[in-house]
Amino acid sequence: MSRYSFLDLAGSASVSAAQAEMGVDHLWTPGQVDRRMEAFTADEKAFIAERDSFYMASVSETGWPYVQYRGGPPGFLKVIDETTLAFADFRGNRQYISVGNLDANNRVALILVDYPRRARLKILAHAERLALDADPALLAQVSDPSYRGRPERIFRLRLAAFDWNCPQHIVPRFTEAEISRAVQPLRERLDALEAENQALRERLEQDGR
Numbered sequence: 001m002s003r004y005s006f007l008d009l010a011g012s013a014s015v016s017a018a019q020a021e022m023g024v025d026h027l028w029t030p031g032q033v034d035r036r037m038e039a040f041t042a043d044e045k046a047f048i049a050e051r052d053s054f055y056m057a058s059v060s061e062t063g064w065p066y067v068q069y070r071g072g073p074p075g076f077l078k079v080i081d082e083t084t085l086a087f088a089d090f091r092g093n094r095q096y097i098s099v100g101n102l103d104a105n106n107r108v109a110l111i112l113v114d115y116p117r118r119a120r121l122k123i124l125a126h127a128e129r130l131a132l133d134a135d136p137a138l139l140a141q142v143s144d145p146s147y148r149g150r151p152e153r154i155f156r157l158r159l160a161a162f163d164w165n166c167p168q169h170i171v172p173r174f175t176e177a178e179i180s181r182a183v184q185p186l187r188e189r190l191d192a193l194e195a196e197n198q199a200l201r202e203r204l205e206q207d208g209r
Contacts, residue, residue, distance in 0.1 A: 005038050006163035009124050037162045039082040044162065047121055048085070048112065049075045052175070057109040058101035058127075068098050073147050077112075080141065085125065085157040088142040090149030099153075102127050108157065116174055118167035125157040 007015075007028055019025040040048075053071040060066060070077075070087070077087045089099075102108070110123040132139055132151060142154055174182070 006161040054112045083159040088151035118170040120165035124160040130154040
């Protein structure tokens with residue numbers, strides 16, 4: 001078995017055939033990659049703590065995949081320990097497709113993206129849903145009283161494997177907060193120039209008298 005544990009799980013005979021067809025199967029043979037990605041390191045923990053959204057895929061009993069966007073305040077997806085994530089599941093459109101899917105098949109795939117820095121983290125995990133009162137300590141960890149969302153349950157995810165994607169084709173995008181931080185020095189400079197201009201105008205008016 002390859003030591004590249006993400007492909008140990010995501011790979012299959014069909015995947016291997018596709019790799020061979022494209023002439024890249026030698027890149028993923030045992031011994032070519034000696035990374036095991038079965039526990040979060042400081043890099044992954046820091047990356048996850050900065051995210052304000054992610055995409056989570058599940059599979060229904062009919063075989064159809066379903067991808068759902070999850071959003072919240074930065075860091076709402078919590079790293080509980082090296083192999084565990086958790087988040088408060090906020091009320092949405094109340095279709096509960098992900099909730100139902102996970103009752104039948106607890107496997108999920110997450111994609112977290114840092115658009116400005118063009119970085120992407122893929123996570124495979126087993127998901128468990130908990131009532132809000134099932135684990136008070138965990139609820140305290142995932143709660144954010146300042147956020148307007150109404151939590152309905154907790155999802156706890158047990159890591160199976162993760163992988164970092166290459167940055168190709170990730171189009172940089174910026175949130176309102178990121179743009180605000182980036183232009184703040186320009187605002188401060190403009191304020192200083194306006195104050196300087198006002199002082200000069202007042203001096204000229206005084207000299208004119």
